[in-house]
Amino acid sequence: ALSNDVTLSRLIYGMWRLGDDDDHGPQHVRAKIDACLDQGITTMDQADIYGGYMAEEILGNALTPALRERIEIVTKCDIIAPVGRHAGARVKHYDTSRAHIFGAVDQSLRLMKTDYIDVLLIHRPDPLMNHDETGAALDALVAAGKVRAVGVSNFRPWDWTLLQSAMKTPLATNQIEISLLEHGALTNGDIAFLQERRIPPMAWSPLGGGSLFFDTQHAALLSALKAVGADHGTDETAAAIAWLLAHPARIMPVLGTNNLDRIARIGDAAKIDMDRETWFELYTHALGEEVP
Numbered sequence: 001a002l003s004n005d006v007t008l009s010r011l012i013y014g015m016w017r018l019g020d021d022d023d024h025g026p027q028h029v030r031a032k033i034d035a036c037l038d039q040g041i042t043t044m045d046q047a048d049i050y051g052g053y054m055a056e057e058i059l060g061n062a063l064t065p066a067l068r069e070r071i072e073i074v075t076k077c078d079i080i081a082p083v084g085r086h087a088g089a090r091v092k093h094y095d096t097s098r099a100h101i102f103g104a105v106d107q108s109l110r111l112m113k114t115d116y117i118d119v120l121l122i123h124r125p126d127p128l129m130n131h132d133e134t135g136a137a138l139d140a141l142v143a144a145g146k147v148r149a150v151g152v153s154n155f156r157p158w159d160w161t162l163l164q165s166a167m168k169t170p171l172a173t174n175q176i177e178i179s180l181l182e183h184g185a186l187t188n189g190d191i192a193f194l195q196e197r198r199i200p201p202m203a204w205s206p207l208g209g210g211s212l213f214f215d216t217q218h219a220a221l222l223s224a225l226k227a228v229g230a231d232h233g234t235d236e237t238a239a240a241i242a243w244l245l246a247h248p249a250r251i252m253p254v255l256g257t258n259n260l261d262r263i264a265r266i267g268d269a270a271k272i273d274m275d276r277e278t279w280f281e282l283y284t285h286a287l288g289e290e291v292p
Contacts, residue, residue: 044059048076115146121173183283237269
């Protein structure tokens, strides 16, 4: 559970590639959501910028009022890239002003055909952020009922405390990159900061963007993952996700794939109860040497 009684599923379906699929008609998107719901995966991860500012609308076209009630929607704002509806921007930049956040949320609500967002995240730390303005804007969205909970993405601890210092609403999560290939957050203070506050992090790119499975330099790690998966009647993908689930910080991995068979197997990670030595075996392969 996050703040304001928002409860997310432990595994989250990431929709950043929704627009990449040849078929992004409503029926096909609904089939993906159904495959998630069949495994208890109820949380869908979006962002205004996904699919060149198109992914939210693709989801919205597939949603019925009944289906909307069965899922939680996470979305993000503040990145302005010169594509899609922001094609006129001179430079890629961040905007955490009140006007931009309010406008982005209204657009997201309209595109996804919903009257509330379960969790809104500030997508990237903005070096020009006025924390008083941004914090007040997020509080106002929660007070208005447009957003049930708010959080951040890619923030460092000091970015988090700066924004939180100007808010009444508790920040609910930080979505950061965490995987066997990108494990710095485990030791650089990012996870310790959240764990101390009992705030579950979301993990984007939990499979290392796929390079875990294709890059020959990770052959030993991949072989170890396959062995762990096989021991539990599943595969290396499930083992890599189970490694994150084993962490006491209650990491919520965000998994994105357009392949219905792979979506149907996302929940396999829960079949693996990973003991400490297995966890450290995989970590040792990821480090390329034994721990000090």
